Amino acid sequence: MTADRPGLLVHNASEVATLAGGLRRAAAQADIGLLMAESGGLADAPAVAAYQGRIVAVGRLPDVEARLTGLGVADGAIERIDARRGTVTPGLIDPHTHLLFGGTRHAEVELRQRGHTYLEILAAGGGILQTVRMTRDASDEALLDHGRRWLAEMLSHGVTTAEVKSGYGLDMDSELRLLALYGRLAQEGPVELVPTFLGAHAIAPEYRDRPDAARQYIDSVISEQLPAVAEQGIARSCDVFCERGVFSADDSRRLLNRAAELGLATRLHADEIAPSGGAELAAEVGALSADHLGAISDQGIAALAAAAERGRPVVATLLPMTSFYLEEPGYAPARRMIEAGIPVALGTDFNPGTSPAPNTQLAMSFAIHRLRLSAAEALAALTINAAAALGMAGSHGSLEPGKHADLVVWQPDSHALLPYWLGANLVQTVVKRGRVVFQLPSI
Numbered sequence: 001m002t003a004d005r006p007g008l009l010v011h012n013a014s015e016v017a018t019l020a021g022g023l024r025r026a027a028a029q030a031d032i033g034l035l036m037a038e039s040g041g042l043a044d045a046p047a048v049a050a051y052q053g054r055i056v057a058v059g060r061l062p063d064v065e066a067r068l069t070g071l072g073v074a075d076g077a078i079e080r081i082d083a084r085r086g087t088v089t090p091g092l093i094d095p096h097t098h099l100l101f102g103g104t105r106h107a108e109v110e111l112r113q114r115g116h117t118y119l120e121i122l123a124a125g126g127g128i129l130q131t132v133r134m135t136r137d138a139s140d141e142a143l144l145d146h147g148r149r150w151l152a153e154m155l156s157h158g159v160t161t162a163e164v165k166s167g168y169g170l171d172m173d174s175e176l177r178l179l180a181l182y183g184r185l186a187q188e189g190p191v192e193l194v195p196t197f198l199g200a201h202a203i204a205p206e207y208r209d210r211p212d213a214a215r216q217y218i219d220s221v222i223s224e225q226l227p228a229v230a231e232q233g234i235a236r237s238c239d240v241f242c243e244r245g246v247f248s249a250d251d252s253r254r255l256l257n258r259a260a261e262l263g264l265a266t267r268l269h270a271d272e273i274a275p276s277g278g279a280e281l282a283a284e285v286g287a288l289s290a291d292h293l294g295a296i297s298d299q300g301i302a303a304l305a306a307a308a309e310r311g312r313p314v315v316a317t318l319l320p321m322t323s324f325y326l327e328e329p330g331y332a333p334a335r336r337m338i339e340a341g342i343p344v345a346l347g348t349d350f351n352p353g354t355s356p357a358p359n360t361q362l363a364m365s366f367a368i369h370r371l372r373l374s375a376a377e378a379l380a381a382l383t384i385n386a387a388a389a390l391g392m393a394g395s396h397g398s399l400e401p402g403k404h405a406d407l408v409v410w411q412p413d414s415h416a417l418l419p420y421w422l423g424a425n426l427v428q429t430v431v432k433r434g435r436v437v438f439q440l441p442s443i
């Protein structure tokens with residue numbers, strides 16, 4: 001779509017994975033709504049049409065073209081994309097990133113090699129707190145340039161929507177600043193940003209030496225930062241790092257309940273390193289998503305399974321590149337979760353300490369090799385289930401009439417090849433709201 005061409009037609013695909021039909025869980029996690037070319041002929045190759053930024057038809061080329069004609073779209077008003085027998089999927093959605101931060105934390109890798117753990121480094125004032133210092137010191141322009149650089153990387157790998165967390169400010173002005181900068185990046189586009197308030201990412205440096213520091217800091221987040229964030233309408237949800245040695249389930253509960261009262265959706269960093277009651281709390285407060293879950297307990301799995309069974313699913317957003325980067329002994333038990341009927345999403349967890357990894361395609365490969373998902377399950381996890389983790393499954397995450405025309409044309413002729421090539425970029429074309437926003441330069 002361009003100003004003078006409001007129509008879009010993607011034709012000549014080998015496969016179109018529609019992901020139509022809403023959230024996936026249990027056996028349906030692997031159902032990607034696949035349409036396939038039946039013969040070598042163009043008419044048999046599946047196609048997708050959009051008009052004014054919304055999908056209007058998906059199916060065989062003659063039917064899809066007829067739909068555009070039926071809407072009165074003239075031939076000259078249609079931008080045509082030849083998929084060259086590649087695969088078409090919804091735009092990927094990264095449901096967990098910490099996009100904006102100052103500096104890097106490469107020195108921690110060698111600290112960990114020498115036996116210092118992630119939580120020990122944080123307790124000593126490094127880790128997240130190191131990034132907080134560097135983020136507070138960074139100028140708006142430096143943070144915006146950083147954001148643009150990595151959003152361009154994400155877009156080129158097929159991401160059309162990304163969740164973006166604050167959490168490296170940890171005081172009123174710095175947290176509001178990060179969320180305001182996300183607002184500016186969202187306006188610039190083309191990647192759609194879904195901002196999350198993570199003021200409870202660690203105990204702020206100003207509170208660390210107080211008695212009962214975690215409780216006191218959470219109290220200040222509840223009484224100061226959270227109301228300002230809600231009042232300004234600059235975040236869709238509230239997150240908390242619920243982890244042994246960071247914030248307890250009780251402190252997290254107080255924050256999330258207040259956030260919900262103020263109209264924010266809730267999500268948690270849950271059971272990342274040790275079982276901390278995070279998954280159980282996510283089910284209790286009706287969170288959209290419980291993230292990480294590398295150390296989820298049996299009770300946690302039962303709580304998420306029961307929530308899904310009750311029709312109040314909490315999406316389990318798994319971040320396997322973080323487990324890899326921290327060299328954790330265990331990965332989230334994704335197969336048990338799927339068997340228990342818990343919907344699974346995938347994300348990068350892009351951040352400077354535990355996942356300096358912006359590549360969603362690589363996350364898909366990790367999901368195959370470390371979480372034992374199939375390619376189809378991983379694709380559902382990065383599209384419709386990631387949309388559900390952000391509360392956006394009604395408008396994003398699948399190719400269905402009425403939904404936003406966010407899609408990727410991939411070079412391989414099957415979705416099964418997307419996680420197969422390890423670390424390669426397989427994108428041919430990315431479309432956001434019906435407009436071509438990235439094209440592989442050589443094509």
Ligand code: IZC
Nearest residue numbers: 128241269351352353354
């Ligand atoms: O900066 O260490 N787990 N937050 C919770 C992180 C990882 C990011 C970081």
Ligand code: ZN
Nearest residue numbers: 096098269349
């Ligand atoms: Zn995170």
